[in-house]
Amino acid sequence: MTTPRRRADAVDNRDRIIKAARAALANSDELRLNAVAKAAGVGQGTLYRHFPTREDLLAEVYRRDVDALVDAAATLAAEHDPLTALARWFDRIADYARVKRGVLSAVDAGVWQGLSADSHGPIGDAMTALLDAGKAEGTLRADADARDVMLLMTGLTRLTAAEWEPRAGRLLDILLDGLRTKP
Incomplete structure (x- = not known):
């Protein structure tokens, strides 16, 4: 069974979310998901589709x-x-x-x-x-x-x-x- 391929925009969104979360963690011990979504330039729904928790x-x-x-x-x-x-x-x-x-x-x-x-x-x-x-x-x-x-x-x-x-x-x-x- 092969792993499903992700669309390029979905991969890009995921990468931006991870980079924004990493930057937030480097500057604070608190991770606010709404701030991560905003910094990544994605909506809350996009963030939660990639990372449910x-x-x-x-x-x-x-x-x-x-x-x-x-x-x-x-x-x-x-x-x-x-x-x-x-x-x-x-x-x-x-x-x-x-x-x-x-x-x-x-x-x-x-x-x-x-x-x-x-x-x-x-x-x-x-x-x-x-x-x-x-x-x-x-x-x-x-x-x-x-x-x-x-x-x-x-x-x-x-x-x-x-x-x-x-x-x-x-x-x-x-x-x-x-x-x-x-x-």
Whole structure:
């Protein structure tokens, strides 16, 4: 059985809705569906046809961010030395964590556990590849693994909106410094 094809305008509407929701989550912990529809340039009916519940929309924003984060790891590894690739990926992690913080506050615990379980594997695999490249080059600690880094990064999801700008980048810099091998 094949998946039904969506009309181009429906795909475009869906993408605009997701982008508007992501932008709203990056700027606030509250997601107002009427504001998302307005920002996306669609009516409430269009929004609800694509995403019957708020949780459906939040889950799709989260899934797309996970996919983009995983894809970025391979691209960065191909374009940069391992330490630079990891540092630039951490920048993407910060952006992801900002949205994840918004999703975490907006989604009920049961939905969140399912989303989180689905994403840790691909993100962990991408992080392992970046860490392994740095270990092979001798620029990253041999004893650190993806789970260590993921546990340390969970603090990003706890930052308030006001703390984000002054702290997120600095926390990732501290983490990256801790992963480097010492001369």
